[in-house]
Amino acid sequence: MEATSLRFRERAAGALENAQLQTALAGIKVGWQAGRARAAARLPEFEQLRDLGKAIKDHTLAHLDLYLEAFEARVVEQGGKVHWARDAAEARGIVLELCRAAGARSVTKSKSMIAEEIGLNAWLEANGLRVVETDLGEYIIQLRREPPSHLVGPAVHLTKDQISDLFVEHHGGPRIEEPAALVGEARRILRQRYLEADVGITGANFLIAETGSAVTVTNEGNAELTQGLPRTHIVIASLEKVIPTVEDAFTLLRLLGRSATGQEFSAYTTFVTGPKRPGDLDGPEAFHVVLLDNGRSAMVGTAFREMLRCIRCGACMNHCPVYLAAGGHAYGWVYVGPMGSVLTPQFIGIEQGYPLPNASTFCGRCEEVCPVRIPLPRLMRLWREEQFRKALVPPTARWGLRLWGALARRPFLYRLTARWAARALRLLARGRGRLAAAPLAGGWTGTRDLPAPQGGTFMDQWRRRRR
Amino acid sequence: MSEARAAILARLRRSLPRSADEQAAAEATVHERLAAPAPNLLPARGQLDRDGRVRLFTDMARAVAAEVELLDELEAVPAAVATYLRRHNLPQRIVVAPDPLLDLARWEGQPLLRVRRGDAEPDDAVGVTLASTGIAETGTLLLTSAPERPTLLAFLPETSIVVVFADEIDGAYEQSWARLRAALGTPPRSVNLITGPSRTGDIAQQIELGAHGPRRLLVLVVDRSPPLDD
Incomplete structure (x- = not known):
């Protein structure tokens, strides 16, 4: 994108x-x-859970190489395969290759920010595959050819009327207005897509090093149909999704639903581990995990490492x-x-x-x-x-910052300037107590008044009261 | 692609420099944490006696639009299912997980109910399956895949009916998983935690049920566990 x-x-x-x-x-x-x-x-323990969640992620990131190796070993033991991708192009190539090897024509997808990050849909479509998003919000923005506008609710920027119009345009038929009926129509259409799909692609909220499992969280149940019906299941996830144990997943899951939508727990949380087992009546025959780096392995060594704790709530x-x-x-x-x-x-x-x-x-x-x-x-x-x-930074802002920096490092000058500025603004206000315009503050005063300073500067008042 | 693997791990190690001693310590820490997984924190809310857990499970599941019925014994399940289907104007036709435990329910006691055993097909309207455990904390069901418990039964049909034994309702997720781990070692292909029926807020943030999974979820909590054969 x-x-x-x-x-x-x-x-x-x-x-x-x-x-x-x-x-x-x-x-x-x-x-x-x-x-x-x-x-x-x-939940009285909520704040404590936040501390624990942070600690789990910090611990994992400090040992990320080791947990990734452990995760890979468990996936392989369970009959799955792990593919490593340095960047977006490599990840797209791997997914396309896996789809081709599966003889796929049609792919269903459950919501994945990593797929958005690498522009997966456009790439697969350009290579002759039919890709259908199954999360209702993602399906809506796929029809509109738009990127998501929110992590959890990709179509949160749209009103019901806009979705009604969109469905008439793409599905034909009479215009539906009731949200329940709109959901019903999407359900009917997507049901067919699930059954036709050769490959199901999901993201993962967590990857578990202890078991080699991928964890998906949805409210719709679309991840389960996406990975449970086709012959091949591909999980696409970035490196920092790995965490040590199932217990660690539960600590983070208690935070996820509550932080995202205020739900005690999302409707469906699924741990998938490898392909179909002997005797199973359903499940995919092949299970692949694509691990995407895309700059994260370098980020781990910088101050931005903290951003890799994000659980996308x-x-x-x-x-x-x-x-x-x-x-x-x-x-x-x-x-x-x-x-x-x-x-x-x-x-x-x-x-x-x-x-x-x-x-x-x-x-x-x-x-x-x-x-x-x-x-x-x-x-x-x-x-x-x-x-x-x-x-x-533009030159004016640059010089402004320089000037401010020069003053801020010289307390005497700073106080003097502040005293003069307060006095000047008070004079400009001419007893009205506020200013409709002020030098260099046009952006601020364009939509509101600037209150004029009352009395002396903070430092002056501080000194007076201490005495 | 092993070239990419080596490159990524090498860059990670450059970002996380460790001396030989630190490397050994890091490996030991990771090994220990993975070998002996332990709960971080169990919320007090679910740590109750059996009756308290059943009550909390019921309240929490109902709060997310699941219907919950308490039954004395497994033999009461077929009648409860038939009554529920009548009440919702649904056909008396169900597909049931081929689990020997569910056979003990004696479906032949409901002659009008047409029962097929197996996995869900796209046209099946009602699926009946068995949960391994329940979790009181949030009214959650924990289902495990197995040849006798196909996963799609709880996702494909519009109406999902799940049986859970009151004895199997734990306080917290970790307590259910610890029992799963003790019984199976490695997890089955799919472990599904289900909390209420399928829902979406993707149309103007208004919650609608039945987005892709079941529109209705009936949980039958059975008080008396069947005696073990052996």
């Missing part, structure tokens, strides 16, 4: 004008955001004032919201992802709700430092 992150500002402005999108985004607050708060409050975006106003598509690539602002520049480069780490007020809500306590604002700040080092 081609990144359009450089157009963030323009797209975010467009999003604010888009009434349908704003309606859809407003639903996240009452739905997932409130749901997470309720679910966390219902979406809580950071559900609580982000910027995401909730701009929507996912403004971010211009596969990963969106605060986690996307940290992750996307890793894949497309900070030059192409420049606006993303700046699309934050550093209010800190993302870090507050992250189930594995990723310091997202701090990691975004690291990208901002990188922007400065690479001279990507």
Whole structure:
């Protein structure tokens, strides 16, 4: 997928004008955001589980080479096969080769962010395969030829009416308006696709080194039909999905559903281990795991290692004032919201992802709700430092920062300037207590007034009261 | 592709530099953790006596739109199934997991009920299968694949009926898995944890049941476990 992150500002402005999108985004607050708060409050051990979740991931990342080797050995023991891919192209090649070896014409897919990351669908389609997304949200955006706008709800940016129109366009027939009937129609159509499929591709929420299992989590049951009906099952997952034991998976699973949608537990959590066993009446004959690196093995050695704890719950975006106003598509690539602002520049480069780490007020809500306590604002700040080092920051902002830096390092000068600035702003306000415009603050005062400083500077008041 | 494998592992090791001693220690740590898996934290919520676990399981499953009925013994299952199908206006035709335990239910006691034993076919409307355990914490069923317990029975039909013995309801997921591990060693091909019927919020965040899996889930909790043969 081609990144359009450089157009963030323009797209975010467009999003604010888009009434349908704003309606859809407003639903996240009452739905997932409130749901997470309720679910966390219902489980007294929730905060302790977050500490444990972080510790599990930190431990695994510090021993990632060893856990990956253990995982591979268990998969092979169970009759499966592991394929290693250094980058997106290598992963796409492996999946296509596996589909060809299986004589596949038709492929079903259950939701996988890694497949989005490597642009798998477009590649398989270009090579003559029919690829059908089975998660309802992914199916909807596949019909619209759009990238996902959210980690958990890829079609969260659409209203019911837009989906009604879409289904008429693609399925024909009379226009359906009831959500239940829309779900029923998708169920009927996709049922046929499941039965026709030669290969089923799923992602994995976790890979378990102890057993060689891949864990999928869905509410729809589409992962189970995707991997249970075709002859070949391919799991595609990135390196950091591996964790040590089944017990570790359960600790993280207790965090996942609650953080994502406020559910106590998602409807379906499935551990698959190898292909069909002797005597089994169903299950695939072949089981493959494609392990994707795509820069992660290098990331493990940097400050961005913490980002590899991410379990893709979406809580950071559900609580982000910027995401909730701009929507996912403004971010211009596969990963969106605060986690996307940290992750996307890793894949497309900070030059192409420049606006993303700046699309934050550093209010800190993302870090507050992250189930594995990723310091997202701090990691975004690291990208901002990188922007400065690479001279990507525009000259005015660069000089502004230089000037501020020069003052901040000279306390006497800083205090003097602050005192003068406060006095000047107060004079400008001419007793009204607020300013409709202020020098260098046009962006801020364009939509609101700037309150004029009252009394002395903080340092002056501090000194007076201490005396 | 072993070239890619070597390259990835080499880069990981460059990112995670360890001295020879540290390498030995890291290997020992990983070996230990994998050899003796232990729970990290069991929420207090599910750590109750048998009756408490059954009650919590029932409440939690009902909260996610599963129907739960408590039966005294396995012989009561066929009548409960027939009544349920009548109540939902469903045909008296079911496909049942070919599990000897479910045969003990004596389906012939319901002459109107047409019973086929085996795996689900695309046109089957009602599947009946047996859960290995239940988990009180979240009202979750744990199903394990085996020749006598095909996985698709709980996913393909629109109505899923699952039998679970009250004795097999644990407090937490880890407690069920520990018993599974003790009994089987390595896990079966598929372990399915099921919490309520299939659902989606993908159309305007409104929850609808029956997205791909079952629209309805009936859980029959059987109080008395059948006596073991041997």
